[in-house]
Amino acid sequence: MKRLWTPAWIARHVAMVVLVTTFLGLGWWQVSRATAGNAISWGYAVEWPIFAGFVVFVWWREVRHALGGGSPARAAGRGGTGTPAADGTDPVAAGAAAAAEPADAAGVGRPRTGIRRPVRAIRSSAGDADDADLAAYNRYLSWLNANPGAKPGDYPG
Template sequence: MKRLWTPAWIFRHAAMVVLVITFLTLGWWQVSRASAGNAISWGYAVEWPIFAGFVVFVWWREVRHALGDRSTTDVAGSAQRGTGLADDAATIGTTAGLAGTAGAGRPRPGIRRPVRATRVTAGEGDADLAAYNRYLSWLNANPGAKPGDYPG
Protein backbone atom coordinates (compact mmCIF):
# COMPACT_ATOMS: atom_id res chain seq x y z
CA MET A 1 0.00 0.00 0.00
CA LYS A 2 3.00 2.29 0.48
CA ARG A 3 3.51 2.14 -3.28
CA LEU A 4 0.42 4.31 -3.73
CA TRP A 5 1.78 7.15 -1.58
CA THR A 6 4.90 8.11 -3.50
CA PRO A 7 5.05 11.69 -4.86
CA ALA A 8 4.09 10.47 -8.33
CA TRP A 9 1.05 8.61 -6.98
CA ILE A 10 -0.02 11.54 -4.81
CA PHE A 11 0.03 13.67 -7.97
CA ARG A 12 -2.04 11.02 -9.80
CA HIS A 13 -4.59 10.86 -6.97
CA ALA A 14 -4.86 14.65 -6.87
CA ALA A 15 -5.16 14.88 -10.65
CA MET A 16 -7.93 12.28 -10.62
CA VAL A 17 -9.88 14.16 -7.96
CA VAL A 18 -9.45 17.52 -9.72
CA LEU A 19 -10.45 16.10 -13.11
CA VAL A 20 -13.51 14.28 -11.76
CA ILE A 21 -14.74 17.35 -9.87
CA THR A 22 -14.09 19.55 -12.92
CA PHE A 23 -15.88 17.21 -15.31
CA LEU A 24 -18.89 16.79 -13.02
CA THR A 25 -19.06 20.57 -12.52
CA LEU A 26 -18.97 21.10 -16.27
CA GLY A 27 -21.73 18.52 -16.65
CA TRP A 28 -23.89 20.34 -14.11
CA TRP A 29 -23.20 23.63 -15.90
CA GLN A 30 -24.36 22.06 -19.17
CA VAL A 31 -27.55 20.84 -17.46
CA SER A 32 -28.28 24.39 -16.33
CA ARG A 33 -27.66 25.69 -19.84
CA ALA A 34 -29.85 22.98 -21.33
CA SER A 35 -32.70 23.78 -18.96
CA ALA A 36 -32.41 27.42 -20.07
CA GLY A 37 -33.22 26.40 -23.64
CA ASN A 38 -29.91 25.40 -25.24
CA ALA A 39 -30.80 22.00 -26.74
CA ILE A 40 -27.26 20.94 -27.70
CA SER A 41 -26.18 21.21 -24.07
CA TRP A 42 -28.12 18.02 -23.24
CA GLY A 43 -25.50 16.06 -25.16
CA TYR A 44 -22.68 17.76 -23.30
CA ALA A 45 -24.50 17.24 -20.01
CA VAL A 46 -24.28 13.50 -20.65
CA GLU A 47 -20.76 13.63 -22.07
CA TRP A 48 -18.95 15.26 -19.12
CA PRO A 49 -19.93 12.60 -16.54
CA ILE A 50 -18.77 9.93 -19.01
CA PHE A 51 -15.39 11.66 -19.12
CA ALA A 52 -15.32 11.66 -15.31
CA GLY A 53 -16.13 7.95 -15.29
CA PHE A 54 -13.31 7.30 -17.75
CA VAL A 55 -10.84 9.13 -15.50
CA VAL A 56 -11.94 6.98 -12.54
CA PHE A 57 -11.65 3.83 -14.68
CA VAL A 58 -8.09 4.63 -15.79
CA TRP A 59 -7.08 5.57 -12.24
CA TRP A 60 -8.53 2.31 -10.85
CA ARG A 61 -6.80 0.28 -13.54
CA GLU A 62 -3.44 1.91 -12.75
CA VAL A 63 -3.94 1.29 -9.01
CA ARG A 64 -4.67 -2.38 -9.67
CA HIS A 65 -1.61 -2.61 -11.93
CA ALA A 66 0.62 -0.98 -9.29
CA LEU A 67 -0.61 -3.33 -6.57
CA GLY A 68 -0.15 -6.39 -8.78
CA ASP A 69 -3.11 -7.93 -10.53
CA ARG A 70 -3.98 -11.44 -9.35
CA SER A 71 -5.16 -12.65 -12.75
CA THR A 72 -1.57 -12.94 -14.07
CA THR A 73 -0.39 -14.80 -10.96
CA ASP A 74 -3.35 -17.18 -11.18
CA VAL A 75 -2.39 -18.13 -14.75
CA ALA A 76 1.25 -18.67 -13.77
CA GLY A 77 0.35 -20.64 -10.65
CA SER A 78 -2.10 -22.91 -12.44
CA ALA A 79 0.44 -23.51 -15.22
CA GLN A 80 3.06 -24.58 -12.70
CA ARG A 81 0.58 -26.88 -10.94
CA GLY A 82 -0.09 -28.65 -14.23
CA THR A 83 -3.73 -27.77 -14.77
CA GLY A 84 -3.44 -27.76 -18.53
CA LEU A 85 -2.68 -24.07 -18.93
CA ALA A 86 1.06 -24.56 -19.37
CA ASP A 87 0.96 -24.04 -23.13
CA ASP A 88 -1.07 -20.84 -22.79
CA ALA A 89 1.14 -19.49 -20.00
CA ALA A 90 4.31 -20.28 -21.92
CA THR A 91 2.86 -18.57 -24.98
CA ILE A 92 1.96 -15.52 -22.94
CA GLY A 93 5.41 -15.54 -21.40
CA THR A 94 4.50 -15.49 -17.72
CA THR A 95 6.48 -18.62 -16.89
CA ALA A 96 9.01 -18.53 -19.71
CA GLY A 97 12.51 -18.16 -18.37
CA LEU A 98 11.53 -18.25 -14.72
CA ALA A 99 12.41 -21.86 -13.95
CA GLY A 100 15.88 -21.07 -12.67
CA THR A 101 15.12 -17.77 -10.95
CA ALA A 102 14.43 -17.17 -7.30
CA GLY A 103 10.97 -15.72 -7.97
CA ALA A 104 9.68 -18.68 -9.95
CA GLY A 105 6.19 -18.27 -8.49
CA ARG A 106 5.88 -14.64 -9.61
CA PRO A 107 5.37 -13.56 -13.22
CA ARG A 108 7.51 -10.93 -14.86
CA PRO A 109 6.13 -7.40 -14.67
CA GLY A 110 4.49 -6.04 -17.77
CA ILE A 111 2.13 -7.37 -20.36
CA ARG A 112 3.24 -10.41 -22.29
CA ARG A 113 1.55 -11.19 -25.55
CA PRO A 114 2.03 -14.30 -27.66
CA VAL A 115 4.45 -14.00 -30.53
CA ARG A 116 3.61 -16.09 -33.52
CA ALA A 117 6.60 -16.48 -35.81
CA THR A 118 6.42 -18.34 -39.08
CA ARG A 119 9.50 -19.29 -41.03
CA VAL A 120 9.28 -18.49 -44.72
CA THR A 121 12.05 -19.75 -46.93
CA ALA A 122 13.17 -17.50 -49.73
CA GLY A 123 12.72 -18.80 -53.23
CA GLU A 124 15.33 -18.86 -55.97
CA GLY A 125 14.53 -15.34 -57.22
CA ASP A 126 14.28 -13.70 -53.79
CA ALA A 127 17.89 -12.65 -53.23
CA ASP A 128 16.83 -9.35 -51.68
CA LEU A 129 14.49 -11.12 -49.29
CA ALA A 130 17.21 -13.61 -48.31
CA ALA A 131 19.68 -10.75 -47.68
CA TYR A 132 17.12 -8.91 -45.58
CA ASN A 133 16.41 -12.05 -43.57
CA ARG A 134 20.17 -12.50 -42.95
CA TYR A 135 20.29 -8.87 -41.78
CA LEU A 136 17.36 -9.40 -39.40
CA SER A 137 18.93 -12.59 -38.11
CA TRP A 138 22.18 -10.74 -37.44
CA LEU A 139 20.31 -7.95 -35.60
CA ASN A 140 18.54 -10.57 -33.49
CA ALA A 141 21.83 -12.30 -32.66
CA ASN A 142 23.48 -8.98 -31.73
CA PRO A 143 20.92 -7.08 -29.61
CA GLY A 144 23.29 -4.26 -28.59
CA ALA A 145 24.53 -3.57 -32.11
CA LYS A 146 23.39 -0.69 -34.26
CA PRO A 147 22.09 -1.25 -37.78
CA GLY A 148 25.16 0.54 -39.15
CA ASP A 149 27.41 -2.14 -37.58
CA TYR A 150 26.08 -4.84 -39.92
CA PRO A 151 29.06 -6.38 -41.71
CA GLY A 152 27.13 -7.43 -44.82
Protein backbone atom coordinates in the same frame (compact mmCIF):
# COMPACT_ATOMS: atom_id res chain seq x y z
CA MET B 1 0.21 0.63 0.20
CA LYS B 2 3.42 2.65 0.29
CA ARG B 3 3.69 2.12 -3.48
CA LEU B 4 0.69 4.40 -3.97
CA TRP B 5 2.28 7.34 -2.13
CA THR B 6 5.31 7.97 -4.29
CA PRO B 7 5.55 11.38 -5.98
CA ALA B 8 4.38 9.90 -9.30
CA TRP B 9 1.34 8.30 -7.67
CA ILE B 10 0.49 11.45 -5.72
CA ALA B 11 0.48 13.30 -9.05
CA ARG B 12 -1.85 10.63 -10.48
CA HIS B 13 -4.20 10.90 -7.50
CA VAL B 14 -4.29 14.69 -7.77
CA ALA B 15 -4.82 14.52 -11.54
CA MET B 16 -7.71 12.09 -11.05
CA VAL B 17 -9.40 14.33 -8.46
CA VAL B 18 -8.90 17.45 -10.58
CA LEU B 19 -10.18 15.79 -13.76
CA VAL B 20 -13.22 14.22 -12.09
CA THR B 21 -14.11 17.50 -10.36
CA THR B 22 -13.65 19.45 -13.59
CA PHE B 23 -15.67 16.99 -15.67
CA LEU B 24 -18.53 16.90 -13.17
CA GLY B 25 -18.47 20.70 -12.98
CA LEU B 26 -18.64 20.92 -16.76
CA GLY B 27 -21.54 18.47 -16.72
CA TRP B 28 -23.41 20.64 -14.20
CA TRP B 29 -22.67 23.71 -16.31
CA GLN B 30 -24.15 21.96 -19.36
CA VAL B 31 -27.26 21.03 -17.34
CA SER B 32 -27.72 24.69 -16.41
CA ARG B 33 -27.30 25.69 -20.08
CA ALA B 34 -29.75 23.00 -21.18
CA THR B 35 -32.42 24.13 -18.72
CA ALA B 36 -31.95 27.67 -20.06
CA GLY B 37 -33.04 26.51 -23.50
CA ASN B 38 -29.93 25.19 -25.26
CA ALA B 39 -31.11 21.76 -26.44
CA ILE B 40 -27.71 20.45 -27.58
CA SER B 41 -26.36 20.87 -24.06
CA TRP B 42 -28.39 17.86 -22.89
CA GLY B 43 -25.99 15.62 -24.80
CA TYR B 44 -22.98 17.30 -23.24
CA ALA B 45 -24.62 17.09 -19.82
CA VAL B 46 -24.61 13.31 -20.19
CA GLU B 47 -21.18 13.15 -21.82
CA TRP B 48 -19.12 14.90 -19.13
CA PRO B 49 -20.06 12.54 -16.28
CA ILE B 50 -19.20 9.62 -18.56
CA PHE B 51 -15.75 11.13 -19.04
CA ALA B 52 -15.42 11.47 -15.26
CA GLY B 53 -16.41 7.82 -14.85
CA PHE B 54 -13.80 6.78 -17.40
CA VAL B 55 -11.09 8.66 -15.48
CA VAL B 56 -12.10 6.87 -12.28
CA PHE B 57 -12.14 3.53 -14.12
CA VAL B 58 -8.62 4.00 -15.51
CA TRP B 59 -7.32 5.23 -12.15
CA TRP B 60 -8.84 2.23 -10.37
CA ARG B 61 -7.30 -0.21 -12.85
CA GLU B 62 -3.89 1.40 -12.40
CA VAL B 63 -4.20 1.17 -8.61
CA ARG B 64 -5.17 -2.50 -8.81
CA HIS B 65 -2.29 -3.16 -11.19
CA ALA B 66 0.20 -1.40 -8.90
CA LEU B 67 -1.01 -3.38 -5.90
CA GLY B 68 -0.78 -6.66 -7.79
CA GLY B 69 -4.50 -7.34 -7.79
CA GLY B 70 -6.72 -8.00 -10.71
CA SER B 71 -8.78 -10.77 -12.17
CA PRO B 72 -8.39 -14.39 -10.98
CA ALA B 73 -7.19 -15.38 -14.44
CA ARG B 74 -4.34 -12.87 -14.26
CA ALA B 75 -3.57 -13.96 -10.70
CA ALA B 76 -3.32 -17.56 -11.91
CA GLY B 77 -1.06 -16.50 -14.77
CA ARG B 78 1.24 -14.66 -12.36
CA GLY B 79 1.69 -17.73 -10.21
CA GLY B 80 -1.14 -17.15 -7.79
CA THR B 81 -3.49 -19.86 -6.70
CA GLY B 82 -5.48 -21.04 -9.66
CA THR B 83 -8.42 -23.38 -9.65
CA PRO B 84 -7.39 -26.80 -8.33
CA ALA B 85 -7.61 -29.66 -10.78
CA ALA B 86 -9.91 -32.63 -10.25
CA ASP B 87 -7.13 -34.60 -8.53
CA GLY B 88 -6.65 -31.83 -5.94
CA THR B 89 -3.42 -30.41 -7.36
CA ASP B 90 -2.91 -26.78 -8.28
CA PRO B 91 -2.04 -26.62 -12.02
CA VAL B 92 -0.25 -23.29 -11.65
CA ALA B 93 1.88 -24.54 -8.78
CA ALA B 94 2.64 -27.73 -10.72
CA GLY B 95 3.70 -25.69 -13.73
CA ALA B 96 5.93 -23.49 -11.57
CA ALA B 97 7.53 -26.56 -10.00
CA ALA B 98 8.17 -28.04 -13.44
CA ALA B 99 9.69 -24.78 -14.62
CA ALA B 100 12.03 -24.73 -11.61
CA GLU B 101 13.44 -28.19 -12.41
CA PRO B 102 16.69 -28.22 -14.39
CA ALA B 103 16.42 -29.23 -18.02
CA ASP B 104 17.79 -32.57 -19.10
CA ALA B 105 20.06 -33.11 -22.09
CA ALA B 106 17.16 -33.24 -24.55
CA GLY B 107 15.70 -29.98 -23.23
CA VAL B 108 12.56 -31.64 -21.88
CA GLY B 109 11.28 -29.76 -18.85
CA ARG B 110 13.14 -26.62 -19.89
CA PRO B 111 11.33 -23.49 -18.70
CA ARG B 112 9.75 -21.40 -21.43
CA THR B 113 11.09 -17.90 -21.74
CA GLY B 114 9.88 -14.86 -23.65
CA ILE B 115 13.00 -14.95 -25.84
CA ARG B 116 12.64 -16.80 -29.10
CA ARG B 117 15.00 -17.65 -31.91
CA PRO B 118 14.90 -15.24 -34.85
CA VAL B 119 12.87 -16.18 -37.89
CA ARG B 120 14.98 -16.90 -40.92
CA ALA B 121 13.47 -15.93 -44.26
CA ILE B 122 14.45 -17.98 -47.26
CA ARG B 123 14.63 -15.99 -50.49
CA SER B 124 13.93 -17.60 -53.79
CA SER B 125 14.47 -16.02 -57.18
CA ALA B 126 11.34 -15.78 -59.33
CA GLY B 127 13.19 -15.09 -62.56
CA ASP B 128 15.76 -12.86 -64.23
CA ALA B 129 13.31 -10.07 -65.12
CA ASP B 130 12.06 -9.92 -61.56
CA ASP B 131 15.63 -9.90 -60.24
CA ALA B 132 16.57 -6.95 -62.49
CA ASP B 133 13.49 -5.00 -61.35
CA LEU B 134 14.24 -5.87 -57.75
CA ALA B 135 17.87 -4.78 -58.09
CA ALA B 136 16.79 -1.46 -59.65
CA TYR B 137 14.26 -0.89 -56.89
CA ASN B 138 16.88 -1.69 -54.24
CA ARG B 139 19.28 0.82 -55.85
CA TYR B 140 16.49 3.41 -55.75
CA LEU B 141 15.83 2.70 -52.06
CA SER B 142 19.55 2.91 -51.28
CA TRP B 143 19.73 6.28 -53.03
CA LEU B 144 16.73 7.53 -51.03
CA ASN B 145 18.36 6.34 -47.83
CA ALA B 146 21.66 8.05 -48.73
CA ASN B 147 19.82 11.33 -49.58
CA PRO B 148 17.28 11.83 -46.78
CA GLY B 149 16.26 15.34 -47.87
CA ALA B 150 15.74 14.39 -51.52
CA LYS B 151 12.40 13.94 -53.19
CA PRO B 152 11.65 10.80 -55.21
CA GLY B 153 11.55 12.91 -58.36
CA ASP B 154 15.22 13.89 -57.80
CA TYR B 155 16.38 10.31 -58.37
CA PRO B 156 18.94 10.40 -61.22
CA GLY B 157 18.26 6.86 -62.43
